[in-house]
Amino acid sequence: xxxxxxxxxxxxxxxxxxxxxxGGVLSSDPPPPFSDQVLENVLENVLQFxxxxxxxxxxxxxxxxxxxxEAQTRRELFIGNCYAVAPARAVVxxxxxxxxxLKGKPRFADFGLLPLGWGxxxxxxxxxxxxxxxxxxxxxxxxxxxxxxxxALISSSLPLFRELTxxxxxxxxxxxxxxxxxxxxxxxxxxxxxNDMEDDEDDEVVDWISRFPETHTCLESLVFxxxxxxxxFDALEALVARSPVLCRLRVNPHVTLGQLQRLMARxxxxxxxxxxxxxxxQVGGEQExxxxxxxxxxxxxxxxLSGFRGLTPEFLPAVLPACPNLTSLNFSYAEITAEQLxxxxxxxxxxxxxxxxxxxxxxxxxxVAATCKDLRELRVFPFHAIEDSEGSVSDVGLVAISEGCKxxxxxxxxxxxxxNAAVVSMSKNCPELVVxxxxxxxxxxxxxxxxxxxxxxxxxxxMNCKKLTRLAVSGLLTDKAFGYIGKYGKLVxxxxxxxxxDSDLGLRYVLEGCPKLQKLExxxxxxxxxxxxxxxxxxxxxxxxxxxxxxxxxRGCREVAQRLPHLVVxxxxxxxxxxxxxxxxxKLYLYRSLAGPRSDAxxxxxxx
Amino acid sequence: xxxxxxxxxxxxxVSGLDYEETELKLGLPGGSRxxxxxxxxERKRGFSETVDLTLGGSGSASQSAESAGAQASATEKPxxxxxxxxxxxxxxxxxxxxxxxxxxxxxxxxxAPYLRKVDLETYQxxxxxxxxxxxxxxxxxxxxxxxxxxxxxxxxxxxxMPTYEDKDGDWMLVGDVPWKMFVASCKRIRLMKSSEAVNLxxxxxxx
Numbered sequence: 107x108x109x110x111x112x113x114x115x116x117x118x119x120x121x122x123x124x125x126x127x128x129g130g131v132l133s134s135d136p137p138p139p140f141s142d143q144v145l146e147n148v149l150e151n152v153l154q155f156x157x158x159x160x161x162x163x164x165x166x167x168x169x170x171x172x173x174x175x176e177a178q179t180r181r182e183l184f185i186g187n188c189y190a191v192a193p194a195r196a197v198v199x200x201x202x203x204x205x206x207x208l209k210g211k212p213r214f215a216d217f218g219l220l221p222l223g224w225g226x227x228x229x230x231x232x233x234x235x236x237x238x239x240x241x242x243x244x245x246x247x248x249x250x251x252x253x254x255x256x257x258a259l260i261s262s263s264l265p266l267f268r269e270l271t272x273x274x275x276x277x278x279x280x281x282x283x284x285x286x287x288x289x290x291x292x293x294x295x296x297x298x299x300x301n302d303m304e305d306d307e308d309d310e311v312v313d314w315i316s317r318f319p320e321t322h323t324c325l326e327s328l329v330f331x332x333x334x335x336x337x338x339f340d341a342l343e344a345l346v347a348r349s350p351v352l353c354r355l356r357v358n359p360h361v362t363l364g365q366l367q368r369l370m371a372r373x374x375x376x377x378x379x380x381x382x383x384x385x386x387x388q389v390g391g392e393q394e395x396x397x398x399x400x401x402x403x404x405x406x407x408x409x410x411l412s413g414f415r416g417l418t419p420e421f422l423p424a425v426l427p428a429c430p431n432l433t434s435l436n437f438s439y440a441e442i443t444a445e446q447l448x449x450x451x452x453x454x455x456x457x458x459x460x461x462x463x464x465x466x467x468x469x470x471x472x473x474v475a476a477t478c479k480d481l482r483e484l485r486v487f488p489f490h491a492i493e494d495s496e497g498s499v500s501d502v503g504l505v506a507i508s509e510g511c512k513x514x515x516x517x518x519x520x521x522x523x524x525x526n527a528a529v530v531s532m533s534k535n536c537p538e539l540v541v542x543x544x545x546x547x548x549x550x551x552x553x554x555x556x557x558x559x560x561x562x563x564x565x566x567x568x569m570n571c572k573k574l575t576r577l578a579v580s581g582l583l584t585d586k587a588f589g590y591i592g593k594y595g596k597l598v599x600x601x602x603x604x605x606x607x608d609s610d611l612g613l614r615y616v617l618e619g620c621p622k623l624q625k626l627e628x629x630x631x632x633x634x635x636x637x638x639x640x641x642x643x644x645x646x647x648x649x650x651x652x653x654x655x656x657x658x659x660x661r662g663c664r665e666v667a668q669r670l671p672h673l674v675v676x677x678x679x680x681x682x683x684x685x686x687x688x689x690x691x692x693k694l695y696l697y698r699s700l701a702g703p704r705s706d707a708x709x710x711x712x713x714x
Numbered sequence: 715x716x717x718x719x720x721x722x723x724x725x726x727x728v729s730g731l732d733y734e735e736t737e738l739k740l741g742l743p744g745g746s747r748x749x750x751x752x753x754x755x756e757r758k759r760g761f762s763e764t765v766d767l768t769l770g771g772s773g774s775a776s777q778s779a780e781s782a783g784a785q786a787s788a789t790e791k792p793x794x795x796x797x798x799x800x801x802x803x804x805x806x807x808x809x810x811x812x813x814x815x816x817x818x819x820x821x822x823x824x825x826a827p828y829l830r831k832v833d834l835e836t837y838q839x840x841x842x843x844x845x846x847x848x849x850x851x852x853x854x855x856x857x858x859x860x861x862x863x864x865x866x867x868x869x870x871x872x873x874x875m876p877t878y879e880d881k882d883g884d885w886m887l888v889g890d891v892p893w894k895m896f897v898a899s900c901k902r903i904r905l906m907k908s909s910e911a912v913n914l915x916x917x918x919x920x921x
Contacts, residue, residue, distance in 0.1 A: 217801025274806075300808045332808065359812075362881070385898065415812055439812050463813075489813060491805040493798065520803060547803040604802065630799065 142171070149175040159184050178202060185209065186649050188226055188250065189674065192701040193234035205244035205269075206235065212652050212695055213602075214627055215249060216274065219654055219693070221680060223708050225251075227277075232256040236263030244269035244295075251275065254282035261289035268324070269295040279304035280312040280335065287317035297329040297354075305334060316341040320348075327354035331380050331413065336360035346372040353407070356380025359415040363395040370400040379404065381413030384421055384440075397424035404428050410459075412436035419446045429453035436461040438487045444469035451477055461485040464499045464520060471503035475510025483541075484511070485518040493548050497522025501529075501554075508532035516541035523554040524581060529563030533570035542567050543578035549605040549630075552582040559583055565590030568598070575622075578602035588612035592619025603628040613637030617644055627652040635662025638694075642666060645673055650697040658691040660714075666696070667714035674699045675714040676707070821847065823874065823905040834897045840889050847876065847905065873908040 153176055156162050166176040182205045185191060197203075210226025228250045235242055242264045252275050261267065267290050272278075278301075286296060315337045318325075323345070330337070339361065346352060352373050357366070361382030370376070401408075405428040417440045432454050437447070438461035447462070447470045454460075457478040462470065464486050474481070484507060486499055500523040507514065508528075514536040524546050532539075544564075552559055560581035568574060568591050575597050579587065583606035591598065592615035599622050607613070613633040616623065617640045626648065634657035645651065645666070660677065667675035678693040703713040814835070821830045830850050837843045876888035880899040888896070888903065 214801070216806045217804045218807070219801050274808075300806065302808065438809070441813070487809065488803060488805060491803050491810055493803065520805075545803055549799070549802070604804070629801075 146171060146175050150179050153179045157182075181205065183207070187697050187699075188231065189701060189704050190649075190697060190699045193231045195700065197234050197238035201238065202241065203239055204241055205246070206231075206239075206242065207246040207248075208250060209248040210250035210275075212627065212650060213249070213625075214629065214652055214654065219629065221678065221708075221710055224678070224711065225704065225706055225708070227706065228252045228256045228275075232259045236260060240264065241266055243267060244271075246271040246273075247275055248273045249275065251277040252282070253277050254279060254285065257282035258285040258289075261285045264290075266292060268292045271295065271297040271299070272301050273297075273299045274301065276302040277304070279310075280314050280333070281310075283314035283330075283333075284312045284317045287314050291319055292324055293318075294324045295327040296325070297327055298332050299329060301332045303332060303334055311335045313338045313341065315345060318345050323349045325349040325352050327378075328352065329354065329356040329380065331356045331358050331415070333358045339365050343368055343372060349373070352376070354378035354410075356412060357382045359383040359413075363397065363421065367395055367397055367400055370397075370404060374403045375407050376404060377407050378410040378434075379408055379412070380436075381411075383416035384414045385416050385418035397421070398427060401425050402427040405431055408432065410434035410436075412461075414440040417441065422446060422450060426450065426453060430455060432457055434459040437466075438463055438485065441465050441489060442470075443467065444473060448473045454478060456480060458482040461487065463487055463489045464497065465489045467498040468500055468503035468506065471499060472506040472510075475506040478511060479513075481507075481511040481514055483516040484514065486520055487518075488520040488547065491520075491547075495522065495547070497547070501525040501527070504528045505531050508535040512536060513538055515539060518543040518545075518578075520545045520547060522547055522551075524551075524560065524563070525553045525555050526558065526560060526563035526566075527553075527555070529560070530566040533563075533566040537571060538573065539567070539571040540573050541576040542571065542574060543576070543602070544580055545578065546581035548581075550582045559587070561587040561590065565594070568594040572597075574598060576600040579606055580604060581606075584608050585612040585615065588615040592616050595620050597622055599624040601626050603631055605630045607631045607633060610634055610637035610640070614640040617641035621647075623647075624649045626650075628654070628656060630655040632657055635659055635665075638662055638666060642669055645670055645696065646698050648698065650695065652693075652695050653691075654693040656691075656694075658694055660689050660691055663691055663694055663696075664714045672698055672700070674703055677712045677714060679710045679712075819878075819900055819902050821850065821903045821905070824907045824910070832903070834900060839893045840896075843888070844876065847903075874905040875908050876903060877906045878903045 149172065153162075153165060153172075156165055156176075159180075159182070162176055162180055166173045177199050178201070180200045181203060183196065183200050183203045184207045185196065186209050188208055188210045208228075208231060210228075211220055211224065214220060215224070226249060228247060235245075236259050240263075243266050245260065245267070246269075250272075252272060257278060260270075262285070270286060270290075270293070280303075283296075283298075286293065325345075328345075328349075337358070337360070342357075342361075343365075346355065346369055353376055355369065355373060355376055356378070357369070357380060359382050361369070363382075363384060366381055366384075370379070401424055408428045409432060411425060411428060411432055411434070414437060419440075419442055422440075422442070426449075429450060430453050433456050435454060435457055436459075441463060443465060444467050447466045451457075451470075451473050455477060458480055460474060460478065460481060460483070462474075462485070466486075471486070474484075486503070488495070488497075490496075499519070499521050501521075504519060504521075504524070505528045507517075508531050512535055515538050517532075517539070518541075521544075524544065529544065532542075546560070553563075560579075561584055564577075564579050564583070564587050567577070574595065577591070577595065577598055577600070579591075579602070585608045588607060588611075591601070595601075595616075598620050601616065601620070601623065603626075610633055612631070613628070614637055616626070617637070621644075623644065624647075629652075633653065638653070638658060639662070641648075641651065663675055663677060667673060673696055676695045677691050678695060679688075680692065707713055814833075818831050818833050821832055832843070832846060832850075834843070837846065877885050878888050878896070878900045879885050879902050881901060885904075890896075891899070
């Protein structure tokens with residue numbers, strides 16, 4: 107689940123087509139004459155074949171009748187910024203939606219840069235959907251604050267509701283899950299991924315697993331590895347046993363090895379499995395669990411394996427029978443060395459997605475490169491997520507991967523040491539790269555061999571990887587790097603910048619040079635008002651701009667706000683600050699919006 | 715833009731860090747960062763104490779000290795800020811917490827109305843744990859009976875046995891099993907009044 111799945115569209119709701127300023131989306135026209143009605147029916151039938159919202163947005167711009175027909179037939183609604191449009195307006199324009207994807211907070215909220223209580227509450231959307239979208243089946247929320255009450259409302263108002271995915275959300279706990287389990291009789295998918303769930307006190311934990319219907323369920327996917335408290339295992343086992351079409355199951359670390367064995371016996375048809383803890387931990391019990399036979403059975407269907415939070419590496423070989431068929435493997439919570447990885451990875455010839463910890467080292471990555479010739483996505487996370495740790499992966503590992511995995515499309519790589527040469531190598535060996543995110547953890551760290559800035563490496567990436575749409579830069583970078591990005595990064599839609607650049611020129615290069623830029627997030631870089639102004643021609647084409655700890659002033663931000671009335675310009679302070687009118691802007695978050703300034707902004711947010 | 719109009723930084727629980735510390739300042743290397751930075755460093759201690767970060771090896775610690783001192787390098791590298799920046803490196807809290815593993819356990823004392831939490835992984839063994847428990851509830855001294863360890867409240871002479879609940883839900887005496895096994899299996903700790911501890915399994919129960 108990543109931002110990469112973000113689309114190739116420009117806007118979810120057109121700012122121009124058919125909308126009068128200040129509302130009036132649906133003019134109350136008199137009913138069209140008969141022939142027009144026929145035309146509209148034909149159109150609706152044809153438009154149903156348009157599935158991507160990019161195409162649909164384009165179709166809606168043709169003329170008024172196409173706009174109406176498209177609006178009537180849109181089944182999937184994507185709202186990339188929950189504040190870009192008011193819920194009421196969205197449901198009025200698209201009355202027959204079956205699936206909604208809704209995103210809230212900006213991504214830097216994940217790293218603590220957005221104070222708590224900033225917003226992105228799901229509640230107003232829950233109210234709108236529960237009354238307007240009786241046919242709603244699927245809801246996919248990302249970085250929203252979802253209350254238990256919202257889940258209660260949704261689950262009890264929508265009879266056809268069958269798929270709920272919550273990614274990086276917060277605000278709900280086991281009571282909310284209980285509502286969903288109990289009320290959504292047709293539930294097929296309940297995916298809870300990396301949510302920050304409420305820490306229920308022991309006596310407030312609700313046994314939500316027991317609330318699923320007692321008959322056979324339609325469950326296809328149950329992912330709850332982020333649920334902090336233990337679930338009722340007997341109920342879980344019984345649930346799995348009566349869910350004949352269950353193919354994705356990811357449990358939380360409270361589920362022990364022995365319990366996992368029982369679950370696997372109940373669901374031999376799983377395609378995606380997330381283990382609980384995978385370790386020796388019991389005193390006086392469950393010491394002799396042999397999972398290998400379970401994995402032999404599972405290998406017939408299993409393609410994706412994850413979990414391993416709390417791993418006793420000695421147990422790892424149990425998964426070997428399943429390796430030859432795996433396309434996706436997530437070891438990013440498993441603290442394993444190259445020696446422990448090698449025997450496993452050696453068998454994973456079909457692997458396309460791999461997430462690991464940097465504890466596997468350059469050697470481990472070399473083993474990956476030697477076997478996984480079909481690798482499309484690699485993520486290497488840091489075990490010690492601090493700047494001055496030793497770091498076990500480096501330019502060596504990156505080069506190895508680039509030489510072995512030529513089909514690579516997406517990489518996220520945390521390291522302590524990197525060279526331009528390695529990055530250049532990757533740019534040449536992996537022409538299919540769409541996502542390149544390199545995080546050199548030491549701030550302003552140069553090429554460790556030459557002492558130079560990392561400009562040339564990133565320059566090569568944008569030059570040589572012609573399909574690149576997402577880029578995250580790091581290390582010591584001058585304006586030159588941004589010059590390259592502006593000059594060559596013509597398809598770049600998402601750019602993340604931290605501790606980089608010399609002057610406003612850097613920001614200008616990017617804002618003037620990258621026509622497809624949608625999402626720009628910058629922190630701790632010396633870009634000021636002049637740089638900000640250089641994007642005025644472009645901000646309406648973007649989803650958002652985030653700038654924190656840069657050199658912006660209130661005056662500059664105000665000027666942008668005045669010149670672009672459809673932009674919401676938020677200046678965000680730390681919560682406890684006294685000063686309201688400090689000229690220096692600590693955090694800026696601006697985004698286009700049809701809804702105007704939001705009414706739920708907390709006191710530490712000033713909307714200019 | 716003047717950066718001297720500092721946003722007053724406080725030790726909020728979200729971040730007590732003044733971002734100016736991490737801000738690139740234009741100008742020649744070796745510029746007057748330290749004057750401003752110095753006073754801000756004290757304010758940062760609060761933040762770095764509340765964040766559970768483990769330091770890397772000693773080699774890298776000295777490296778960062780060097781790079782902070784190396785002002786006049788030939789490249790245009792600005793002096794590296796010493797304090798940590800909020801949210802850097804960009805790893806989600808979920809992942810950081812997951813990697814820390816679930817060794818936080820609640821500690822309860824019979825008769826006390828509050829709970830505390832300890833992270834078992836930060837201790838090397840039972841001695842340290844008991845010392846911490848003693849500090850925590852501040853009224854106990856450790857009395858070592860041969861193989862058992864008890865905590866005594868010097869005020870009223872009440873004896874408490876440190877006990878813990880393991881993953882199977884059984885209550886055991888702290889100290890029964892090897893330390894690592896204890897860390898892996900302990901779910902919570904209770905300082906039980908000795909009079910109530912009689913029903914626990916005897917000392918030589920299987921490990």
